[in-house]
Structures are given as C-alpha cells and as structure tokens.
Amino acid sequence: MTTTAHDLLDWSPEAVIFDCDGTLMDSERHWQEARNRAFREYALQPPPGFADKATGLHYEDCGRLMARSVHKPELAEGLTAALLDHFLALVTDDPATMPGAVQLVRLLSVRLPLAVASNCPRVVVEGSLERAGLREHFQHIVVPDTGDGMRPKPHPDVYAVAARLCGVRPDRALAVEDSLTGVKAARRAGLRVLGVGPRPQGDGAARADLWLPALHAPELVTWAHSCAIRRPLPES
Structure with a gap:
C-alpha cells in the first residue's frame, strides 16, 4: 500500500x-565499472540493459547473473571473484x-x-x-x-x-x-x-x-x- x-x-x-x-x-558507479572490468577480464561484453538488471543485487547473485547473461554459467565463480576484487579496489581509491x-x-x-x-x-x-x-x-x-x-x-x-x-x-x-x-x-x-x-x-x-x-x-x-x-x- x-x-x-x-x-x-x-x-x-x-x-x-x-x-x-x-x-x-x-558506490553504485563503482559496481557498474567493476562489472565492466570483470566482463573485460574474460573478454566478454555486457549485454544491453544489464546494468539495470544488476542494480541492488548481492555480488554473488550478480556474478551468477553475469555468467548467465553471456550464456557461460561455468564462469559464475570466476566472474563473481573478479567483480568483488575490482569493486574493492575502486571503492578504496574513491569513497x-x-x-x-x-x-x-x-x-x-x-x-x-x-x-x-x-x-x-x-x-x-x-x-x-x-x-x-x-x-x-x-x-x-x-x-x-x-x-x-x-x-x-x-x-x-x-x-x-x-x-x-x-x-x-x-x-x-x-x-x-x-x-x-x-x-x-x-x-x-x-x-x-x-x-x-x-x-x-x-x-x-x-x-x-x-x-x-x-x-x-x-x-x-x-x-x-x-x-x-x-x-x-x-x-x-
């Protein structure tokens, strides 16, 4: 209501x-940049509209969604780890x-x-x-x-x-x-x-x-x- x-x-x-x-x-901008960097680390491109779908998700859910969105579910663990690493670096440098x-x-x-x-x-x-x-x-x-x-x-x-x-x-x-x-x-x-x-x-x-x-x-x-x-x- x-x-x-x-x-x-x-x-x-x-x-x-x-x-x-x-x-x-x-820090949402840091999550977006971290997602982009994680995709690039695996030579992948985020699909159109991915940022809207990912906003607010827990980083593990986001990593799984990243893998599914590019039809590579086997990369979920690696993308999740890369996402968190890149985010921690960004947020530490620019809080x-x-x-x-x-x-x-x-x-x-x-x-x-x-x-x-x-x-x-x-x-x-x-x-x-x-x-x-x-x-x-x-x-x-x-x-x-x-x-x-x-x-x-x-x-x-x-x-x-x-x-x-x-x-x-x-x-x-x-x-x-x-x-x-x-x-x-x-x-x-x-x-x-x-x-x-x-x-x-x-x-x-x-x-x-x-x-x-x-x-x-x-x-x-x-x-x-x-x-x-x-x-x-x-x-x-």
Missing part, C-alpha cells in the same frame, strides 16, 4: 534503516557519500536508532561508512554474511533483522532505498519505504511510499528536524 508524500512525512518512525550502496555511499547523506544521518542519529541493511560484504560497508565519518551514527550493520542463514535482498531478511536489532516492529521502521531490489526487500519485511535518487522506470517504484530525488530534498530535511526524539534501546 502506498501513501502520499504528506502521509509519509507526517509520520514519525521509531527507527530508520538505510541501504548503503547508492543510498548513503556513491564518496551521496549528496545530503551526512547531514541527514547526523540529524536522525540524535533522534532515532539507525541501522544499515545492505547486500554488500561487511568489510565494504564498515570501511565505507568509517571513511565517510558515518559509522559511529549506526547502531547496527546487517548484511547477509556467509553462514548466518540470512538471504540477500530482494529477500526480506536483512531488513527484518535490522528492525529487530533496533527494538522496533517492522511496521514502525522506515527503510531508505535507491533500488527496486531493496524496495522489494523492505516491503516484504513489513517496513515503510522511502525511495531516493532517480526514479526507476516502470511501475516498481510505486511500491515505495514516497520517492524523492535526493537525501537533501528540502522536505526530507525538514521532516528529519521534526522527528520525535526516541531514546534508543541498549544493544543486546
């Missing part, structure tokens, strides 16, 4: 859970936040519990937020680590766990996302969703309660200032 902008921005959640890539950190991310996170962190729910490896999320000076503002980082049983987005697991760790019911938490994969995951977990960045084509974006062009949209900053302060629960 969608709401109007007035409805969502009149609501005060009890926690806010952010995606990382493309939402807080300007950058999305416009408005620092201000919004700082405003909200004194009012509400904050978490990150990401498909990225933990080392990437932790390192990116640390370099951006944002890590201290988040009580929890939730990623689908190998062996913990959590499935990556578009499954709801990371959002469901993040809400629980913040001590709130999913329907009292707000997810902030830039991809349809992430919007779907947050919806499946029962969260309300704010989409940010370029609005995706098609009707998938309608699953978000509201879509704004950036984190520094004036109405979003005003809303952050007005959020009721809620003392965060102690970490378990």
